[in-house]
Amino acid sequence: MSExxxxxxxxxxxxxxxLGPLSLEAAQHVHGLAAxxxxxxxxxxxxxxxxxxxxxxxxxxxxxxxxxxSPGAAAAGACEFIDLLAxxxxxxxxxxxxxxxxxxxxxxxLNSKNFVGASPEQQTKLLxxxxxxxxESPILGPGIRFFEWARRMVVDAYYTSPAGIxxxxxxxxxxxxxxxxxxxxxxxxxxxxxx
Amino acid sequence: xxxxxxxxxxYDVVVIGSGAGGGTVTKVLADLGVSVALLDAGPMLDPQKDxxxxxxxxxxxxxxxxxxxxxxxxxxxxxxGYFSATSGGWQLAGEPYTVAPGSKFQWFRSRxxxxxxxxxxxxxxxxxxxxxAPYTRDGLGTDWPITYDDIAPYxxxxxSFIGVTGSKEGIRSAPDGIFQPCPAPRVHELLVQRAAKKLxxxxxxSRLAVITKPTNGRPACHYCAQCGRGCxxxxxxxxxxxxxxxxxKTGRVKVFTNAMARELVTDGSGKVTAVSYVDKATRxxxxxxxxxxxxxxxxxxxxxxxxxxxxxxxPNGIANGSGQVGRNLTDSVxxxxxxxxxxxxxxxxxxxxxxxxxxLYIPWWLxxxxxxxxxxxxxxxxxxxxxxxxIGSFNGDLRQQEGYGKDLKDALYNRYGASVSFAxxxxxxxxxxxxxxxxxxxxxxxxxxVLRFHFxxxxxxxxxxxxxxETFQAILETMGGTVTxxxxxxxxxxxxxxxxxxxxxxGTTRMGNDPATSVLNKYAQAHEVKNLFVADAAPFVSNPxxxxxxxxxxxxxxxxxxxxEEMRKGNV
Numbered sequence: 136m137s138e139x140x141x142x143x144x145x146x147x148x149x150x151x152x153x154l155g156p157l158s159l160e161a162a163q164h165v166h167g168l169a170a171x172x173x174x175x176x177x178x179x180x181x182x183x184x185x186x187x188x189x190x191x192x193x194x195x196x197x198x199x200x201x202x203x204x205s206p207g208a209a210a211a212g213a214c215e216f217i218d219l220l221a222x223x224x225x226x227x228x229x230x231x232x233x234x235x236x237x238x239x240x241x242x243x244x245l246n247s248k249n250f251v252g253a254s255p256e257q258q259t260k261l262l263x264x265x266x267x268x269x270x271e272s273p274i275l276g277p278g279i280r281f282f283e284w285a286r287r288m289v290v291d292a293y294y295t296s297p298a299g300i301x302x303x304x305x306x307x308x309x310x311x312x313x314x315x316x317x318x319x320x321x322x323x324x325x326x327x328x329x330x
Numbered sequence: 331x332x333x334x335x336x337x338x339x340x341y342d343v344v345v346i347g348s349g350a351g352g353g354t355v356t357k358v359l360a361d362l363g364v365s366v367a368l369l370d371a372g373p374m375l376d377p378q379k380d381x382x383x384x385x386x387x388x389x390x391x392x393x394x395x396x397x398x399x400x401x402x403x404x405x406x407x408x409x410x411g412y413f414s415a416t417s418g419g420w421q422l423a424g425e426p427y428t429v430a431p432g433s434k435f436q437w438f439r440s441r442x443x444x445x446x447x448x449x450x451x452x453x454x455x456x457x458x459x460x461x462x463a464p465y466t467r468d469g470l471g472t473d474w475p476i477t478y479d480d481i482a483p484y485x486x487x488x489x490s491f492i493g494v495t496g497s498k499e500g501i502r503s504a505p506d507g508i509f510q511p512c513p514a515p516r517v518h519e520l521l522v523q524r525a526a527k528k529l530x531x532x533x534x535x536s537r538l539a540v541i542t543k544p545t546n547g548r549p550a551c552h553y554c555a556q557c558g559r560g561c562x563x564x565x566x567x568x569x570x571x572x573x574x575x576x577x578x579k580t581g582r583v584k585v586f587t588n589a590m591a592r593e594l595v596t597d598g599s600g601k602v603t604a605v606s607y608v609d610k611a612t613r614x615x616x617x618x619x620x621x622x623x624x625x626x627x628x629x630x631x632x633x634x635x636x637x638x639x640x641x642x643x644x645p646n647g648i649a650n651g652s653g654q655v656g657r658n659l660t661d662s663v664x665x666x667x668x669x670x671x672x673x674x675x676x677x678x679x680x681x682x683x684x685x686x687x688x689x690l691y692i693p694w695w696l697x698x699x700x701x702x703x704x705x706x707x708x709x710x711x712x713x714x715x716x717x718x719x720x721i722g723s724f725n726g727d728l729r730q731q732e733g734y735g736k737d738l739k740d741a742l743y744n745r746y747g748a749s750v751s752f753a754x755x756x757x758x759x760x761x762x763x764x765x766x767x768x769x770x771x772x773x774x775x776x777x778x779x780v781l782r783f784h785f786x787x788x789x790x791x792x793x794x795x796x797x798x799x800e801t802f803q804a805i806l807e808t809m810g811g812t813v814t815x816x817x818x819x820x821x822x823x824x825x826x827x828x829x830x831x832x833x834x835x836x837g838t839t840r841m842g843n844d845p846a847t848s849v850l851n852k853y854a855q856a857h858e859v860k861n862l863f864v865a866d867a868a869p870f871v872s873n874p875x876x877x878x879x880x881x882x883x884x885x886x887x888x889x890x891x892x893x894x895e896e897m898r899k900g901n902v
Contacts, residue, residue, distance in 0.1 A: 224398030295387035307683035310552035314513035328673035
């Protein structure tokens with residue numbers, strides 16, 4: 136939401152004090168605009184090389200893939216977030232530069248192809264080695280550590296993006312005149328609850 | 331280089347600090363026609379500009395984690411997150427404090443008009459009748475010089491004016507007040523209430539300083555859950571928006587921002603004649619002359635100011651003949667525990683934002699239990715629901731859920747909003763090893779000697795934290811949750827909060843009837859200096875299991891009325 140739109144929303148809340156029910160339509164409109172504003176334009180990596188960035192995009196979509204109702208992490212801007220922060224922090228950049236190189240090197244040894252060039256099955260097989268703590272070993276350790284970083288930051292980036300917030304089903308950050316919980320949700324939980 | 335500015339006019343009252351205490355005194359006095367100079371060590375607050383209410387995480391490129399992902403590597407500059415309305419933190423540049431060897435303590439300071447009330451949890455609980463006579467009841471601590479009946483009319487005034495939600499319950503540990511309707515409970519809160527009932531624990535509508543009906547020109551809450559970011563519509567209580575700004579409109583209040591009080595200046599008769607302060611912007615040394623002074627800097631900062639106001643008449647600090655300034659420091663006992671509740675998995679989506687805090691809470695229920703393993707008690711705060719996602723929101727789920735891909739995405743969807751956690755807030759009893767004093771070796775950037783903290787929990791508090799764990803585990807398991815955190819070894823000091831962490835520090839200039847053992851009389855007027863009052867939590871004699879803000883407001887209101895009356899009579 137731009138500063139102007141935010142002010143409009145706040146004004147509509149202030150107006151509602153004198154006019155009665157809140158102008159929810161106005162509020163929702165503002166929130167919708169904010170979501171659109173981010174979508175346009177192609178991002179040019181600031182820190183990662185184009186190969187590293189492409190690898191990160193592949194990895195991000197393997198961590199949070201698209202499905203019938205929501206996009207994957209790359210389309211939601213997760214890699215832009217990581218690249219931007221890495222451009223501001225050499226320590227973070229080193230984690231991604233080194234981690235992606237580790238991924239490529241391991242993929243080369245296993246498949247004679249770098250990670251992006253490997254087949255989806257080959258990519259998944261490699262990730263299965265580094266996505267679980269039970270595989271901890273001196274050889275896989277660096278990969279496990281990198282995957283933890285990437286997974287955490289991809290999840291953070293995805294679910295703080297407009298698409299991810301929609302995907303997880305957060306319906307708040309809006310002005311409501313009366314706070315109510317739908318009976319359907321109460322019944323759902325009570326039916327499943329031991330108390 | 332410091333310069334001395336010209337002499338100021340004489341103000342009826344100089345109030346130092348604009349938080350719950352200073353804000354209340356300023357508003358009450360201004361309404362009574364008294365002229366006030368209000369000093370704060372921070373800048374003016376502009377809610378429209380300073381509050382980040384309604385912002386989405388993606389509206390900031392770093393989304394709240396800080397440039398370069400700072401929060402992934404250590405603490406960010408924002409103690410409670412980028413979007414919070416805090417102004418200040420656990421450490422302030424150029425304004426240190428020290429902690430004595432063997433002690434652990436952390437001190438949260440907010441330098442801005444409104445202080446910590448801009449972001450606080452809004453929990454507004456009356457002390458119980460028995461809270462004012464703790465010594466009489468169990469032989470520990472000290473009784474207050476006032477009773478519940480003395481303060482009750484001021485609780486009424488405070489609640490009516492600031493607006494507090496709640497319901498009439500008739501529970502002795504949680505006296506009823508003048509309440510606005512509390513919004514409906516959230517789904518997880520209903521489950522907690524049912525589990526608590528099975529365990530014979532009460533769970534009742536929340537008492538938060540949030541208005542659910544238009545009040546004194548302030549619109550009702552719009553239920554965005556972002557009280558902690560500061561409320562642009564002033565639908566919750568902050569002293570800045572609810573007291574200081576309206577008081578300024580009376581024309582009787584002059585506000586001095588970025589004014590760091592150095593000392594109280596006295597004359598030969600031992601009365602305060604002026605407040606000496608540093609104008610931070612110009613680093614100029616200035617004085618405000620006054621007929622009376624109200625110190626409301628926050629308990630520890632108030633003690634520091636008194637201890638630093640040394641003179642021939644007051645070699646140990648002003649009003650400190652008893653030696654009690656800085657002593658009797660307490661914080662609340664804090665402990666938290668949560669669990670994933672499978673019954674909430676996949677909960678049908680809805681907006682559960684509501685007020686910025688719980689809609690139900692658990693008041694202390696064992697106030698008359700015999701054979702308890704610890705004295706006093708605690709209340710329980712509940713959290714859960716569909717919060718706006720932020721950086722780190724899913725850390726707990728990621729720890730429980732390995733892997734990636736569609737399975738991970740589905741698991742995160744299912745688990746979103748399915749966690750419930752409890753935070754206990756309990757009573758610490760003052761002890762002789764817990765206090766603050768002036769560090770003889772360290773000064774801040776203005777040359778003002780800083781505080782050194784000493785802090786020790788005793789078995790009273792450690793056993794209470796252990797009881798919190800057992801209670802929380804019982805409720806979570808009754809709800810079908812599994813507690814994965816191993817039980818801390820409480821009696822060795824594990825698990826319990828760090829002193830100061832709960833930000834309920836108080837007691838450092840306690841009131842009492844005997845000048846030999848107390849700093850202030852029962853109106854929070856210094857025994858030794860008739861025109862010196864303290865109006866934050868420093869006058870508190872004990873620290874019951876109720877967050878102090880509402881009582882700070884009620885006590886400050888009472889002190890302000892007393893002060894105005896004494897001025898009218900010519901006694902101060």
